[in-house]
Amino acid sequence: MLYKEYSKTLADKYGEKVYKLPVNLDVTCPNRDGTVGLGGCAYCGSCGAGYESLSNALSAKEQLKLNMEYIGPKYNAKKFIAYFQNFSNTYMPPEDFRAAVMQARMENIVGIDVSTRPDCIAPEYLDILKETGLDICIELGLQTVNYRTLQSINRGHSLAEFIDAVLLVKSYGFEVCAHVILDFPQDDMDDVIECAKILSALKINTVKLHSLYIVKGTQFEKMYDDGSLKLLSAENYVERCTAFLRHLSPDISIARIIGRAPEKDTRIANFGMSWWKIKDMILEKMEAENIRQGDMCNYLGGSAVRKFL
Numbered sequence: 475m476l477y478k479e480y481s482k483t484l485a486d487k488y489g490e491k492v493y494k495l496p497v498n499l500d501v502t503c504p505n506r507d508g509t510v511g512l513g514g515c516a517y518c519g520s521c522g523a524g525y526e527s528l529s530n531a532l533s534a535k536e537q538l539k540l541n542m543e544y545i546g547p548k549y550n551a552k553k554f555i556a557y558f559q560n561f562s563n564t565y566m567p568p569e570d571f572r573a574a575v576m577q578a579r580m581e582n583i584v585g586i587d588v589s590t591r592p593d594c595i596a597p598e599y600l601d602i603l604k605e606t607g608l609d610i611c612i613e614l615g616l617q618t619v620n621y622r623t624l625q626s627i628n629r630g631h632s633l634a635e636f637i638d639a640v641l642l643v644k645s646y647g648f649e650v651c652a653h654v655i656l657d658f659p660q661d662d663m664d665d666v667i668e669c670a671k672i673l674s675a676l677k678i679n680t681v682k683l684h685s686l687y688i689v690k691g692t693q694f695e696k697m698y699d700d701g702s703l704k705l706l707s708a709e710n711y712v713e714r715c716t717a718f719l720r721h722l723s724p725d726i727s728i729a730r731i732i733g734r735a736p737e738k739d740t741r742i743a744n745f746g747m748s749w750w751k752i753k754d755m756i757l758e759k760m761e762a763e764n765i766r767q768g769d770m771c772n773y774l775g776g777s778a779v780r781k782f783l
């Protein structure tokens with residue numbers, strides 16, 4: 475096993491394959507509406523990272539039912555996770571959040587994934603999720619642990635808010651999935667490795683890795699066009715990805731080692747190559763150089779006193 479695959483982790487946990495059903499709520503993001511910032515993160519498109527969803531004119535229950543009717547027979551799937559995917563899904567009054575997530579209590583739905591920002595986590599929302607009685611995973615955008623890069627991309631939070639949110643979510647016994655963009659040109663390899671170390675120390679459950687896309691209409695598109703943003707190469711991504719995996723705890727599942735971007739709203743994604751080609755490059759490098767997830771994860775648990783123990 476080169477790395478711990480999330481789909482296998484899910485299959486082991488539930489005894490069969492489990493599929494995610496996207497839910498698109500009518501929400502926005504505090505980094506877009508002026509509460510934290512305006513215009514959003516420098517790379518964020520207007521659909522807030524949700525691409526495969528149904529219209530939010532449908533209720534959560536209707537979307538789940540339709541998606542289940544489509545995905546169930548197609549993949550012979552019997553167990554599902556309701557995935558509240560777009561924008562920041564806890565950015566609403568708790569009573570609205572309750573009304574939305576309670577609709578996921580349906581037959582064959584075993585869990586709820588909620589995608590949100592680290593500064594949109596509070597006990598009131600987690601209490602509601604606990605009430606659903608389902609398995610819960612909170613997906614948090616971190617993107618990078620370099621707080622200067624976080625500032626420069628207008629994330630509207632620093633590393634501290636991410637750590638605060640993770641500790642709170644973990645105190646409820648819920649899982650955490652962290653989203654990371656590995657190839658910000660503002661970051662270097664030390665940032666990438668430190669990111670793997672911090673996620674390992676925090677005992678994050680799952681990681682989704684992405685390359686940096688240029689989405690139409692974003693700040694990064696302007697910077698790309700005026701030459702102030704230079705993208706790294708696919709080879710750089712592969713280098714960073716394998717270094718990240720080596721330093722990441724082998725207990726953490728990898729849901730993606732490269733993202734899949736839609737062509738419609740994206741100027742440049744995955745270096746103009748298909749995602750599976752980059753995935754192949756990563757796997758080939760790992761095979762050729764005998765690299766495994768966690769083979770350099772030797773820094774936790776008192777590494778300097780290990781020789782005495």
Ligand code: SF4
Nearest residue numbers: 503514515518522561
């Ligand atoms: S926090 Fe997420 S939804 Fe909000 S602007 Fe950033 S990437 Fe977009």
